[in-house]
Amino acid sequence: MTVLAAFVPTPEGEAAFAAGLEEAARRGEDLLLLNSPRGGAPVSADAAPPELVEQLSKRAQAAGVRLDVRQDAHSGDLADEVVRVAEQSDASVIVIGLRRRSPVGKLLMGSTAQRILLDADRPVLAVKPHKGAS
Amino acid sequence: MDLAPILNGFAVVLEPTNLLYCFLGVVIGMLIGVLPGLGPAATIAVLLPLTFGLEPVTAIIMLAGIFYGAQYGGTITSVLLRLPGEASSVVTVFDGYALAAKGKAGTALGIAAIGSFVGGTVSIVALSLVAPLVAGFALDFGPPEYTALALLGILLVSTVSSGDRVKAVIAAAVGLLLAVVGRDSFTGAERFTFGNLDLADGLDFVPIAMGLFGLGEILYNLEERHRAAQAPSKVANVWPSREDLRQSSGAIGRGSVIGFVLGLLPGGGAVLSSLAAYAIEKRRSKTPERFGKGAVEGVAAPETANNAAATSSFIPLLSLGIPANATMAVIFGALLIQGVTPGPQLVSQEPELFWGVVNSMYIGNILLLILSIPLVGVFVRILRVRATILAPITVLITLVGVYTVRNSVFDIFLVIVFGALGYLMKKLGFDPGPLVLAFVLGALLENNLRRSLLLFDGDPAGFLTRPISGTLFFVFLLVALLPLIQSLVNRRRAARRDAHRDTKELV
Numbered sequence: 001m002t003v004l005a006a007f008v009p010t011p012e013g014e015a016a017f018a019a020g021l022e023e024a025a026r027r028g029e030d031l032l033l034l035n036s037p038r039g040g041a042p043v044s045a046d047a048a049p050p051e052l053v054e055q056l057s058k059r060a061q062a063a064g065v066r067l068d069v070r071q072d073a074h075s076g077d078l079a080d081e082v083v084r085v086a087e088q089s090d091a092s093v094i095v096i097g098l099r100r101r102s103p104v105g106k107l108l109m110g111s112t113a114q115r116i117l118l119d120a121d122r123p124v125l126a127v128k129p130h131k132g133a134s
Numbered sequence: 135m136d137l138a139p140i141l142n143g144f145a146v147v148l149e150p151t152n153l154l155y156c157f158l159g160v161v162i163g164m165l166i167g168v169l170p171g172l173g174p175a176a177t178i179a180v181l182l183p184l185t186f187g188l189e190p191v192t193a194i195i196m197l198a199g200i201f202y203g204a205q206y207g208g209t210i211t212s213v214l215l216r217l218p219g220e221a222s223s224v225v226t227v228f229d230g231y232a233l234a235a236k237g238k239a240g241t242a243l244g245i246a247a248i249g250s251f252v253g254g255t256v257s258i259v260a261l262s263l264v265a266p267l268v269a270g271f272a273l274d275f276g277p278p279e280y281t282a283l284a285l286l287g288i289l290l291v292s293t294v295s296s297g298d299r300v301k302a303v304i305a306a307a308v309g310l311l312l313a314v315v316g317r318d319s320f321t322g323a324e325r326f327t328f329g330n331l332d333l334a335d336g337l338d339f340v341p342i343a344m345g346l347f348g349l350g351e352i353l354y355n356l357e358e359r360h361r362a363a364q365a366p367s368k369v370a371n372v373w374p375s376r377e378d379l380r381q382s383s384g385a386i387g388r389g390s391v392i393g394f395v396l397g398l399l400p401g402g403g404a405v406l407s408s409l410a411a412y413a414i415e416k417r418r419s420k421t422p423e424r425f426g427k428g429a430v431e432g433v434a435a436p437e438t439a440n441n442a443a444a445t446s447s448f449i450p451l452l453s454l455g456i457p458a459n460a461t462m463a464v465i466f467g468a469l470l471i472q473g474v475t476p477g478p479q480l481v482s483q484e485p486e487l488f489w490g491v492v493n494s495m496y497i498g499n500i501l502l503l504i505l506s507i508p509l510v511g512v513f514v515r516i517l518r519v520r521a522t523i524l525a526p527i528t529v530l531i532t533l534v535g536v537y538t539v540r541n542s543v544f545d546i547f548l549v550i551v552f553g554a555l556g557y558l559m560k561k562l563g564f565d566p567g568p569l570v571l572a573f574v575l576g577a578l579l580e581n582n583l584r585r586s587l588l589l590f591d592g593d594p595a596g597f598l599t600r601p602i603s604g605t606l607f608f609v610f611l612l613v614a615l616l617p618l619i620q621s622l623v624n625r626r627r628a629a630r631r632d633a634h635r636d637t638k639e640l641v
Contacts, residue, residue, distance in 0.1 A: 040520035042170060042217055043364055 002068075003027065004091035006082050006116075007035040009048045011129035012097030017056060019127040020095040021063050029092060030066040034085050039073030047071060079115035086120060093123045140262065143489025146191055147497055152490065155192045159199020160498045164506065166200070167207020168219045168513040171355035171521075172528070174204040175461040175567070179343040180528065182468055183535035190472035191490040197465050198491055199498045202254060202444045205404055206502045209246040209437055210513055213239055215364055222404035222440040225412040229425060229432030236428050244374040245430050246437040247506045249386045253438035254499040256390040257397070257445035262492055265481065269453040272478035277585035278597050282606035284579035287456050289613055290400040292568045299617070301564045306572035312337055313576025320584055332544040339467040340539050341548035342573060346566040347464070348532045349549055350556020352525050374430070382434035385415050389435040393442025400571075403447050403459035404440040411439035445495060451476055452488060456575065460567035463574045471539070 005020030007013045017033065024031040033056065037044035048056075053069055060067035074081040086094050098113050106114075117124050146152060166177045178197050185193035208220030213230035226246065233242040275283070288310070292302040315326045316336025327333040374382075389411040396407035415435040416425045425432050447458040455477035457463040469476050474484060481488050536545045556566050590596030598604045 038520070040522050041518050042211070042215065043514060043517035045518065047364055 001027075001092040002030045002032045002089050003093055003095060004032045004034060004082070004086050004089060005095040006078075006097070007033045007048065008046045008097075009035075009052055010097075010099075012099045014097075015127045015129040016095050016097035019125060021060060021065055023093060023095060023125065024065045025063050027092065030068060031060060032085070032089055032091065033067060033069045034082060035069060035071050036074045036078065036081050036085075037071070038078070039075050044073075077112070077115070079112045079119060082112075082116050083119045086122060091122060093125055094120055095125045095127065098126050098128050139485040139489050140493070142486065143493040146486050146490035147195070147494045151189075152192050152195055152494065153497070155188070155196040156199050156494050156498050157501055159196035160203035160206075160501050161505070162196075163200040163203020163205075164207035164502065164509070164513065165516060166219075167204035167223075168210055168516060169524075170211065170217055170219050171351060173220060173347070173351065173461075174201045175343075175464055176347040176351045177204070178461060178464045178468070179340075179347040180532050180535065182340055182344065182464070182471065183539050185468055186471065186539060190469070190474050190484075191487050193468060193472060194465065194487065194491045195494040195498075197468055198448070198495065201461050201465070202441060202495065202498060203502060205437075205440045205444050206247065206250050206506050207513065208440075209250070209433075210243065210506075210510055211517065213242045213246070213433070214510075214514060215517070217364075220404075220440075222408045222443075223436070224405075225408050225436045226433055228412075229427075229429050232426065232428035233430070233433065238428070241374045241378055241430065242433045243507060243510060245378060245382050245434050247503055248374070248379075249382065249389065249434040249438035250441040250506075251499050251503045252386050253390045253393055253440075253442035254445050254495065254502075257394045257442040258492065258495045258499070260394055261445060261449055261495075265449050265453045265488075265492070268449065269478040269481045272454050273482075275454075275478065275602070276600075277582040277589060278600055278603040279606065280582040281579060281586050282597065282603040282610065283454065283456055284575045284582065286606055286610045286613070287400045287450075287458075288568075288572050288575050288579070289610060291459070291571045293613060293617070298563060301562075302568045305559065305564050305566065306568040309569040309572030310576045310579075312342070312569075313573045314580065319581065332542070337548070337573075338540070338545065339470065339574065341536050341545045342552050343464050343467055343570055344532050344536050345549040345552025346556035346559070346570060347460070349529065349553025350560060350566060352528055352532075353553060353557040354560045356521055356525055378430045382430045385411075385431035385435040386438045388414065388418075389438030390442045392435075393439030394446040396439070397443030397446030398449055398458065400450065400456070400458045403461075404443045407439040407443035408436035411435040441499075448492075452480055452491070453478060455480075455578070457571060460570055463567075463571045466574055 003020050003024040005016045007017055013035075020031050020033070035046070035048045035053075037046040048069075048071070053071075056069070057067050070085070082094065082096070085091075094116065096113055096116055101109070101111060113126060117126070147156065162177065162181075163174065166172045166174065178200055181197070181200070185197065188196075204220055205222060208218060208223030209226055209230065211217045211219040212223040212226040213234050216227050216231040218224045218227055230242045230246070233239065288306055292306040293299055315333055317324055317327075317334055324334060392411045392414065393404075393407040396410060397403060399406075412432060412435055415431050416422050419425065419429070419431065447462055450456045450458045451462045451466060455466075455475065457466045466476060474480070474487065533546055533549060536549050537543070539545065559566050559569070586597065587594070597607055
């Protein structure tokens with residue numbers, strides 16, 4: 001069993017990583033960090049640069065948690081990818097970061113977090129970034 | 135040498151419209167240089183219809199800008215992302231990315247920009263001196279000489295080009311076959327038209343280029359969808375140190391010469407020259423082990439060479455009317471659309487066009503030097519556009535564009551057919567370049583061959599009685615038989631080595 005945290009290099013992603021790390025340490029499980037940029041373009045702002053990945057692994061090491069980072073690109077909806085990876089790795093909990101999105105924005109863009117909450121067949125831990133963390 | 139037409143050329147370039155299109159051309163060139171997959175040949179092919187309403191000078195200034203601008207742009211992704219945007223920047227990846235990994239991405243980009251500028255400028259000066267001379271010499275060329283030149287060009291393109299030689303020859307043969315479709319210009323007999331009226335006038339160059347280069351490449355690029363995306367990187371400290379400049383000055387000098395010479399050769403061009411410049415720099419270096427681990431020379435040499443070659447490959451086109459590579463073939467097509475036949479008469483009959491285009495390259499290179507470094511961030515951001523958005527837009531522009539050239543729906547179908555052909559060719563490892571070049575040169579070859587045979591009363595031995603065409607045919611035979619001789623020599627050498635080994639074993 002592992003803890004799956006969905007990660008993007010933003011305050012929300014950082015909050016998800018921190019919560020995932022805590023959760024993995026508490027449960028005594030491994031942490032699987034899913035950082036999946038959308039495929040089709042050579043460069044994506046959602047991909048974590050190598051320095052950041054290194055820094056995250058150091059933090060996991062300090063917390064005594066084994067960290068596995070996956071950075072494969074996905075096609076289609078990110079929510080499907082998260083749920084798929086969760087099932088594949090038989091995650092005990094999915095950790096996601098929430099951002100603020102207005103009702104109109106949600107109507108237009110949809111909400112990845114909402115889809116993960118509805119579609120996942122396992123516990124989902126949703127966290128928010130600290131105020132002023134941005 | 136008469137200086138007045140050259141100065142007049144500068145007056146042409148400095149007209150606001152021409153300056154604007156020169157600027158547009160180099161910016162578009164840099165953009166597509168950054169985007170992997172879409173090459174300068176493809177972009178120029180896709181934008182051909184756009185030049186329709188322009189003055190010939192303005193159109194060619196813009197298209198030329200796209201070509202040499204792409205050589206600048208390709209460097210950026212090679213250095214920052216280990217992702218060559220252009221085939222001619224493939225070797226830059228080795229040392230450029232190694233430098234970027236050391237935190238010296240700015241140095242690599244700065245050196246590449248300076249090298250490109252020097253290489254380009256040296257090549258333009260040489261072009262201004264050599265092209266009129268060659269054109270003056272070529273004014274005496276008759277049909278037999280052109281026949282020999284076209285044959286030699288097709289042969290060189292299919293043998294010198296990188297890649298499989300047999301496949302290149304096959305592609306060139308298909309190109310020649312396509313060139314004979316339509317009504318025979320001497321007898322009026324219909325060939326390969328299958329009774330179709332649209333084919334009676336022959337295949338037009340524009341749909342073929344747009345299909346093979348434009349649509350074909352887009353289809354091919356859509357395939358490799360799931361490449362891992364990388365995080366955007368930042369560039370700091372662009373100015374190379376004096377130490378770096380001193381270290382790479384030799385490489386820039388040699389790169390300029392290599393690029394200029396190889397750019398002249400048919401089938402040579404930017405790709406080959408960057409490979410050659412890198413190899414020579416590595417061989418000459420006292421510390422070859424530094425190459426691949428972040429040697430500045432390894433960035434300077436290929437980047438200088440590809441720009442020098444991009445410029446010098448205009449010489450055969452503008453002075454002889456023979457395109458040296460695929461991109462030049464497309465520009466040849468653009469000139470034909472404009473009603474200008476490139477050839478030795480161009481310098482004397484259209485001095486404004488000739489010198490306008492040549493001198494625009496000075497301005498273009500200066501623009502590129504100024505633009506390339508500050509805009510790196512913008513260009514890297516463009517890489518975030520997904521192929522699923524970019525491809526449909528490009529296809530739409532291609533299809534609408536080809537329709538506007540002749541208002542013919544048949545041409546749209548031609549583009550789709552040649553797009554499918556281009557896709558299959560790329561998929562099976564055939565380079566579409568030789569096909570397009572052979573198609574362009576095929577018409578030239580046929581006309582001149584028929585004319586010379588009329589001249590010689592049908593006696594092919596006549597080609598050998600004229601000094602220039604005789605020499606060219608001799609070179610043709612030499613190039614054609616070179617692989618055969620090489621393999622013979624290799625076999626004999628191998629046999630001798632075997633014999634040697636046998637005697638050794640006996641002792």
